[in-house]
Amino acid sequence: MKISPLRQFVLAAALWLPLMFCLWFVLSSVVAFPVVRLAHMAIDLILPGLLDEAGQSYARFAYSYVVDISGVPGLPGGRLLVDEQSVNVLIYAYSMPLFCGLVAASPLDWGRTFLQWAIGLVVLVLTCAFGVTCEVLYTIRDGTGNAVAAALADEGYGMLAAQAGQAANAYIAQRYDAIGLDVSLIALLRQFAYLILPPVVPVVMWILLNRGFLEGLVGWNDETNGDRTGHNDDSGSGGAPA
Numbered sequence: 001m002k003i004s005p006l007r008q009f010v011l012a013a014a015l016w017l018p019l020m021f022c023l024w025f026v027l028s029s030v031v032a033f034p035v036v037r038l039a040h041m042a043i044d045l046i047l048p049g050l051l052d053e054a055g056q057s058y059a060r061f062a063y064s065y066v067v068d069i070s071g072v073p074g075l076p077g078g079r080l081l082v083d084e085q086s087v088n089v090l091i092y093a094y095s096m097p098l099f100c101g102l103v104a105a106s107p108l109d110w111g112r113t114f115l116q117w118a119i120g121l122v123v124l125v126l127t128c129a130f131g132v133t134c135e136v137l138y139t140i141r142d143g144t145g146n147a148v149a150a151a152l153a154d155e156g157y158g159m160l161a162a163q164a165g166q167a168a169n170a171y172i173a174q175r176y177d178a179i180g181l182d183v184s185l186i187a188l189l190r191q192f193a194y195l196i197l198p199p200v201v202p203v204v205m206w207i208l209l210n211r212g213f214l215e216g217l218v219g220w221n222d223e224t225n226g227d228r229t230g231h232n233d234d235s236g237s238g239g240a241p242a
Contacts, residue, residue, distance in 0.1 A: 005217055009105055017101035024097035028059035031096060032089040036061045038129035043136060047175060050140070052081060060086040061132050067144060067168040074160050075152075080168065082147050085139065092131035092198055095124050099202030106210050116209050120202065127201050131193030138190045141176055141183050145169030 003011075024031060036056040040063075043051055054063040063085050070078030099120045103113055149165030157164070176183070207214060 009217070012105035013101060016104040017097070020097035020101040020104065028090055029056070031093050032056055032059040032061070034125050035089050035093065035128045035132055038125065039132040039136065042129065042133040046137070046181070047179065050175065057086060059090050060088055061136065062086040063136060065140060067148060068171045069148065069164045069167045071167050072160060072163045075157065075164060080148060080164070082144065082151070087132050087135045089128065089132055092128040092193065095127065095198040095202040096121060099124060099206060102202065102206040106213055119209070120205050123205060124202060127193070127197045131197060134186060134190040134193050138186045141172055141186060144172045
């Protein structure tokens with residue numbers, strides 16, 4: 001019994017997609033490696049000196065930054081380190097196994113498969129780094145005040161903790177406003193990078209790279225269009241006999 005190309009593709013995808021997601025999870029630190037480096041470079045380019053330290057912790061982008069709270073009297077110092085902050089890279093990187101699984105399920109030779117994987121992964125690493133960058137920038141801009149207030153409250157500073165949180169938030173807002181980085185824009189880009197890019201980009205790339213396979217799968221080809229045109233011409237021709 002001959003299996004249709006569509007059924008072959010569906011069966012292959014059912015095998016390859018779980019395999020790719022398992023491999024992606026096992027190699028999560030490797031997946032996060034280029035994303036963390038690119039995100040770190042992007043943040044340093046947008047806001048130089050914002051991050052005190054940044055690096056990779058398994059599949060997470062870990063970072064710390066310093067805020068100025070010198071305007072609040074009664075605290076032991078004018079600068080405070082906000083540490084132990086991190087972003088899970090994998091919530092943006094699930095597009096990678098999705099794309100790799102779709103390509104592997106397509107009827108390609110291994111040379112073309114590896115070529116498509118290489119092209120797709122470069123694009124997906126960039127989109128993932130964009131998402132992580134937006135996440136870090138938004139978290140720092142929106143959450144600094146609460147993070148500082150909570151840290152100082154745990155150390156027993158009471159009412160000063162809330163004042164320090166406001167001072168820290170004002171300091172970060174000033175840094176962002178100095179380069180025209182609006183919090184609403186960051187929030188919008190963060191949602192776009194989280195909700196839209198990971199599921200859409202891999203599917204669109206797979207479609208663009210395998211257009212011929214999809215046209216054959218659904219019957220879109222020039223011959224069909226030509227047959228339809230010829231049929232319409234024949235049916236529409238005719239005239240009165242001389």
